[in-house]
Amino acid sequence: MRQKFVAGNWKMHGTLKTNEPLLRDIVAGVVGWREVEVAVCVPFPYLTQAQSVLSGTAVAWGAQNLSERAQGAFTGEVSAVMLQDFGCRYVIVGHSERRSIFGESNTLVAEKFAAALASGLQPILCVGETLEQRDAGKTLEVVAAQVEAVSNRVGVAAFSGAVLAYEPVWAIGTGRTATSAQAQEVHVALRTQVARLDGKVADGLRILYGGSVKPGNAAELFSMPDIDGGLIGGASLVAADFLSICAAAAR
Numbered sequence: 101m102r103q104k105f106v107a108g109n110w111k112m113h114g115t116l117k118t119n120e121p122l123l124r125d126i127v128a129g130v131v132g133w134r135e136v137e138v139a140v141c142v143p144f145p146y147l148t149q150a151q152s153v154l155s156g157t158a159v160a161w162g163a164q165n166l167s168e169r170a171q172g173a174f175t176g177e178v179s180a181v182m183l184q185d186f187g188c189r190y191v192i193v194g195h196s197e198r199r200s201i202f203g204e205s206n207t208l209v210a211e212k213f214a215a216a217l218a219s220g221l222q223p224i225l226c227v228g229e230t231l232e233q234r235d236a237g238k239t240l241e242v243v244a245a246q247v248e249a250v251s252n253r254v255g256v257a258a259f260s261g262a263v264l265a266y267e268p269v270w271a272i273g274t275g276r277t278a279t280s281a282q283a284q285e286v287h288v289a290l291r292t293q294v295a296r297l298d299g300k301v302a303d304g305l306r307i308l309y310g311g312s313v314k315p316g317n318a319a320e321l322f323s324m325p326d327i328d329g330g331l332i333g334g335a336s337l338v339a340a341d342f343l344s345i346c347a348a349a350a351r
């Protein structure tokens with residue numbers, strides 16, 4: 101039985117002042133939940149704040165990106181070991197905004213995934229198709245290639261220490277959500293792909309859905325057998341909305 105997982109992706113939002121009540125409200129809201137694990141992935145400068153507010157609570161925290169390199173003269177980069185220093189459990193890799201805006205290739209994403217694992221962080225690997233690719237009937241091919249690049253690099257066993265997130269690009273921040281049937285179809289395909297390599301790893305692998313998840317559509321999405329929770333962008337910035345989505349996963 102996979103424990104559901106809801107992770108917030110704050111993207112480049114927040115200030116010290118606004119983060120404080122948001123984090124405290126989330127902590128207050130998740131007390132006593134066992135059915136769902138909750139985490140927030142915050143911008144790098146706020147990792148100290150997340151660590152200080154969330155330590156000893158039921159809410160985990162993580163980052164949204166990392167360098168594929170261990171250390172050295174790489175101005176502006178942040179390594180996995182540095183994230184470890186701030187108590188991160190998770191790090192998002194391969195978010196579509198990193199792939200499309202910052203040109204991250206499948207190969208680079210696989211390197212980042214490997215770097216995260218090597219330092220004991222759990223990568224949340226994002227995969228997803230653009231609207232053009234969906235319309236061309238290429239959804240399953242695209243996400244399979246994104247996963248394959250990683251499994252070829254680290255081996256399928258590595259997925260037992262990771263989380264997968266299916267995030268159709270056309271649904272991220274657009275208010276347009278995949279239907280639960282559309283999402284379930286892709287989640288099954290992803291699980292089957294991993295199962296071909298290792299059935300046990302596939303059974304335990306948490307596959308999140310991300311893309312305009314809101315309090316009003318979360319329960320329906322999370323009721324699907326292969327949707328194990330959500331990666332939440334915009335709605336994770338409003339404590340009541342995020343908590344309501346977590347509650348939907350806890351049902």
Ligand code: PEP
Nearest residue numbers: 272273310311312333334
């Ligand atoms: C995301 O950034 O991963 C995301 C799913 O964003 P939103 O929920 O705002 O669509």
